[in-house]
Amino acid sequence: MSCARLEAVDGDNVRCDGLNVRLVGWGSPGRGGFDAAETSTGGHAECLEEGLIGDRATQRMRQLLRGDVELHLFEERDRYGRGLGRLVLADGRTAGDVMLEEGYAREWPDGPEWWCE
Template sequence: MQRRKSRRPQGHLRLRRRHRPQHGLKWRLLDIDAPEIQDAACPRERSLALRSRDRLAQLMAPGYSIQWNGRRDRNKRALLSVTLPDGRDAGRVLIEEGLAQPWPNVGNVWCE
């Protein structure tokens, strides 16, 4: 019996229900630097971090697809791209709205 070939595009990560981002998988968006919630250097950074987190949840609520190229960061988090139903990249939207900055970057712009 022949195995069926996957119809998913190369690099597309299909996550089991228990491994989806909302189910505790540790992950980080590729190519952006978002403000820190836990290790914020100033109150403004923490405030922006909460807004960024909430905005990302709002963007992903109607649906999304995740692309993972198999890389992880130094904290072993999966480095992902999130594509929204309208085709926009979630990280790019956060950057455009001032809730993240491109990575790599220089310094903490949140506390300037």
């Protein structure tokens, strides 16, 4: 999908021309993917460390969006009404791959939320 305006909401959500999109990495919508730490400003972080990692995840997503990326949208929506999609980078990796490799996210749904341990 081509977006005139593509921006980071946080470490695992983007906004494409006003449509909020939850990124799923290479997982299947609703069945697997990645989950970034919550930000300190969103009010959902369970500890200080999670908020700090979540803030850094948002900054990293903004950096990724500055490169050559392609957003693939699925027909499904999540329980909050957001679109579901995969953000693919020029090198073939997904944004989820990068977030997992760099420690900003966990595997979803079975990965531990290690940031508050």
